[in-house]
Amino acid sequence: MHGNGHKEDIRIGFYVCHCGHNIAGSLDVKSVAEYVKTLPGVAVSRDYKYMCSDPGQELVQKDIRQNKLNRIVVASCSPLLHEHTFRIAVEKGGLNPFYFQMVNIRENVSWVHTDKKAATEKAKDLARAAVQRVFSHKPLEPKHVKINPDVLVVGGGISGIHAALTLANAGKKVYLVEKSPTIGGHMAMFDKTFPTLDCAACILTPKMSQVKNHSNITLWSYSEVTKVDGYVGNYKITVKRKPRYINEELCVGCMDCIEKCVYKEGKTPDEFNAGLSKRKPIYIPFPQATPQVVLIDREACIEFKSGHCKKTCVEACDRNAIDFKQQEETKEIEAGTIILATGFKTFDADKVPYYGYGKYQNVYTSLEVERLVNASGPTSGEVILRNGKTPKMIGIIHCVGSRDKRTNRWCSRTCCMYSLKLAHLLKEHTDAEVYNFYIDMRTPGKAYEEFYDKLLEENVHFIRGRVAEVTDCAVRPEEEGKLIIRAEDTMIGIVRRVPVDMVVLAVGMEPKEDAQDVRRMFNISCSTEGFFLERHPKLAPVDTFTDGIYIAGACQGPKDIPDSVAQAGAAAAQALSLIDRGEIELEPNTAFVVQEECSGCRTCLTICPYNAISRDEEKQKAFINEALCKGCGTCVAACPSGAIKQNLFEDEMIYSEINGLLKLTSTECC
Amino acid sequence: MVSTNEQSTSKNSWEPRIVAFFCNWCTYTAADLAGVSRLRYSPNARIIRVMCSGRIDPQFVLDAFSKGADGVLIGGCHPGDCHYIEGNYKALRRVQLLKRMLKDMGIEEKRFRLEWISASEGERVKTVINEMTEQVRELGPLGMPERFADWDKELDILEKEINRKGETVDA
Numbered sequence: 080m081h082g083n084g085h086k087e088d089i090r091i092g093f094y095v096c097h098c099g100h101n102i103a104g105s106l107d108v109k110s111v112a113e114y115v116k117t118l119p120g121v122a123v124s125r126d127y128k129y130m131c132s133d134p135g136q137e138l139v140q141k142d143i144r145q146n147k148l149n150r151i152v153v154a155s156c157s158p159l160l161h162e163h164t165f166r167i168a169v170e171k172g173g174l175n176p177f178y179f180q181m182v183n184i185r186e187n188v189s190w191v192h193t194d195k196k197a198a199t200e201k202a203k204d205l206a207r208a209a210v211q212r213v214f215s216h217k218p219l220e221p222k223h224v225k226i227n228p229d230v231l232v233v234g235g236g237i238s239g240i241h242a243a244l245t246l247a248n249a250g251k252k253v254y255l256v257e258k259s260p261t262i263g264g265h266m267a268m269f270d271k272t273f274p275t276l277d278c279a280a281c282i283l284t285p286k287m288s289q290v291k292n293h294s295n296i297t298l299w300s301y302s303e304v305t306k307v308d309g310y311v312g313n314y315k316i317t318v319k320r321k322p323r324y325i326n327e328e329l330c331v332g333c334m335d336c337i338e339k340c341v342y343k344e345g346k347t348p349d350e351f352n353a354g355l356s357k358r359k360p361i362y363i364p365f366p367q368a369t370p371q372v373v374l375i376d377r378e379a380c381i382e383f384k385s386g387h388c389k390k391t392c393v394e395a396c397d398r399n400a401i402d403f404k405q406q407e408e409t410k411e412i413e414a415g416t417i418i419l420a421t422g423f424k425t426f427d428a429d430k431v432p433y434y435g436y437g438k439y440q441n442v443y444t445s446l447e448v449e450r451l452v453n454a455s456g457p458t459s460g461e462v463i464l465r466n467g468k469t470p471k472m473i474g475i476i477h478c479v480g481s482r483d484k485r486t487n488r489w490c491s492r493t494c495c496m497y498s499l500k501l502a503h504l505l506k507e508h509t510d511a512e513v514y515n516f517y518i519d520m521r522t523p524g525k526a527y528e529e530f531y532d533k534l535l536e537e538n539v540h541f542i543r544g545r546v547a548e549v550t551d552c553a554v555r556p557e558e559e560g561k562l563i564i565r566a567e568d569t570m571i572g573i574v575r576r577v578p579v580d581m582v583v584l585a586v587g588m589e590p591k592e593d594a595q596d597v598r599r600m601f602n603i604s605c606s607t608e609g610f611f612l613e614r615h616p617k618l619a620p621v622d623t624f625t626d627g628i629y630i631a632g633a634c635q636g637p638k639d640i641p642d643s644v645a646q647a648g649a650a651a652a653q654a655l656s657l658i659d660r661g662e663i664e665l666e667p668n669t670a671f672v673v674q675e676e677c678s679g680c681r682t683c684l685t686i687c688p689y690n691a692i693s694r695d696e697e698k699q700k701a702f703i704n705e706a707l708c709k710g711c712g713t714c715v716a717a718c719p720s721g722a723i724k725q726n727l728f729e730d731e732m733i734y735s736e737i738n739g740l741l742k743l744t745s746t747e748c749c
Numbered sequence: 750m751v752s753t754n755e756q757s758t759s760k761n762s763w764e765p766r767i768v769a770f771f772c773n774w775c776t777y778t779a780a781d782l783a784g785v786s787r788l789r790y791s792p793n794a795r796i797i798r799v800m801c802s803g804r805i806d807p808q809f810v811l812d813a814f815s816k817g818a819d820g821v822l823i824g825g826c827h828p829g830d831c832h833y834i835e836g837n838y839k840a841l842r843r844v845q846l847l848k849r850m851l852k853d854m855g856i857e858e859k860r861f862r863l864e865w866i867s868a869s870e871g872e873r874v875k876t877v878i879n880e881m882t883e884q885v886r887e888l889g890p891l892g893m894p895e896r897f898a899d900w901d902k903e904l905d906i907l908e909k910e911i912n913r914k915g916e917t918v919d920a
Contacts, residue, residue: 201792711801737816
């Protein structure tokens with residue numbers, strides 16, 4: 080105790096922030112300050128334009144020294160934003176940083192209420208609660224936790240690759256875990272990238288092989304994280320390595336086994352070619368797959384189905400790499416920080432039946448077209464439709480599954496630009512007439528608008544209006560045998576029927592199917608639409624609410640390659656700053672047992688989710704391991720003797736808040 | 750000890766007073782989001798931040814009612830989403846028992862509410878607070894402090910009567 084624990088000694092400094100007009104515009108800050116001045120224990124009560132500014136913080140520090148303040152209350156924005164800032168200011172003023180309490184009168188008051196009088200009244204109540212609360216505050220020391228310098232990156236798309244390489248180049252050991260058999264993600268499937276039209280594979284595959292060859296990166300493809308324990312700096316992760324039935328150490332990727340497979344032709348839809356071609360049961364996703372290791376699809380392989388295969392693949396392999404008995408492996412790793420770059424999935428076009436996907440064979444999704452125009456794709460880059468013809472008229476429908484209350488409300492950000500790119504590529508490959516049906520053209524980005532201008536010059540047609548349907552029901556002779564796109568042309572105010580040979584659906588971006596499971600496992604949040612939630616939309620875009628876990632790429636929201644790479648770099652930098660600091664300060668909000676009051680009943684033992692509580696059998700008392708306690712306070716609420724206390728959230732503090740909110744001045748119970 | 754209960758409970762000026770306990774990770778963050786999104790809702794709820802809904806001792810709720818709250822709202826993470834694995838389930842268990850107890854005490858069901866509100870559901874904070882304010886407004890003031898005062902008076906009178914009877918018997 081610092082000798083200022085007695086009520087008589089308490090000298091509180093109270094500061095209400097205007098936050099420009101953000102607070103002062105919606106409530107009477109002067110009257111709040113005047114009111115608080117009348118409360119017991121308050122020595123100084125002021126209002127100031129920007130409390131978080133340097134002069135604002137210096138004001139507090141000066142008052143601490145001159146007016147011998149020993150408690151500080153600041154009424155401003157959310158503690159989630161600036162509690163840390165003010166704690167530091169208080170500490171610089173010479174006080175223990177935990178002699179501080181923050182009152183949220185911006186997010187909780189001025190931004191949400193219009194009635195100025197009621198808002199002022201609420202602000203006074205909240206201020207009084209905090210003023211009464213700080214009486215029972217105690218000096219605390221933050222907990223220090225060491226940071227394990229190893230990093231786990233989940234997801235091997237362009238974001239995960241970039242983050243992993245950045246960290247590995249900085250000398251950190253990285254585990255890169257990828258669910259599918261190869262890294263590369265969606266980008267590996269793309270043909271060209273906008274607006275520069277450089278080939279996706281040409282810029283991506285060198286990075287993929289760098290990952291494979293980097294001495295600091297452990298790459299586990301065809302693997303999934305199944306369990307995450309621990310806390311910032313000390314995560315314990317369980318990874319399931321699915322069996323490829325190929326010994327990864329022995330396989331050199333010669334693909335002789337694939338050629339010799341008893342299946343002469345592939346029978347299984349090829350995932351990498353978006354189902355446009357077929358692959359064999361033993362396969363490699365694509366020629367530059369990383370790692371260069373084949374795998375066997377258990378569901379399709381005759382040996383697994385019947386056990387009576389000639390196993391020509393085994394004969395073909397010089398290195399005896401094929402192992403039908405391979406089992407799933409479980410690996411345990413430790414890492415101090417985690418970067419999630421789990422990516423997105425494209426909108427399922429089956430959900431908009433009026434565009435005829437799956438019904439008409441020549442309706443394609445944009446991802447299918449990426450493969451169709453790709454030189455290593457199913458048609459070697461020739462645009463040949465499912466009916467064997469080359470299209471002469473092509474319609475690209477924008478915003479499929481995006482900007483629509485019936486499907487997804489958000490703009491997927493990339494579709495306008497990739498539609499322009501596909502329009503360019505399709506025209507280049509087929510010389511067809513290309514029609515773009517768009518709602519708004521969205522081309523913000525460096526050299527993006529210029530790309531749009533270029534397309535306009537290439538005589539690509541643009542019709543502004545949402546497409547109503549795609550049909551094969553011809554009403555005019557020229558529509559016979561074609562697909563007809565019906566859309567309103569809002570520029571000239573008529574409904575148009577455009578007969579085409581090929582329809583391209585510019586499908587939007589969605590959270591991955593398992594995004595909810597992943598976020599639960601890593602203990603982070605999702606925003607309404609299901610993308611991972613950042614700590615702050617502007618100022619902490621790659622942090623999450625869980626310390627030491629960062630997000631990058633399209634798992635956080637729709638974004639293109641440049642933005643994904645930028646975010647991946649940012650996430651890596653955030654992880655690095657934590658690693659190089661070596662340790663992190665944690666909130667000292669742990670619980671402790673007041674030994675004299677513990678009856679040894681064991682109630683708390685079963686309730687702690689972290690097994691942080693043990694019982695000293697000799698003394699018959701409970702004991703909390705501070706290193707394991709994460710400060711939820713569940714045991715405090717459960718203890719029948721009231722023997723457990725939580726730092727920063729002691730019963731007394733909460734009761735005095737209740738009293739304050741309800742305009743009672745004393746802290747005693749009724 | 751009730752010393753200065755400033756707010757008058759006369760019908761015209763009476764406004765429901767709701768004490769809300771929000772967990773730091775989900776519902777408090779959602780309330781921040783409601784603010785950032787400039788959603789407008791009624792100013793009747795006063796929020797107390799706790800780290801987890803599992804920290805909320807039923808005694809806090811009883812205390813708030815006894816001190817003059819007309820409603821108490823608890824906000825936590827959705828089942829399965831708790832930052833501390835399962836604190837919200839523990840809150841739920843306590844709330845179930847507490848609800849039965851409050852009913853026996855004559856406190857209307859609608860005065861006490863538990864809501865799962867995730868960090869992204871700013872809109873839900875607005876809806877819940879608005880809804881609850883209106884429901885409590887319809888019920889009227891709970892007035893526990895006044896009731897306690899009345900009961901104290903009744904007890905005093907009873908005590909005095911008993912004492913007087915005792916005296917006469919003794920005499």
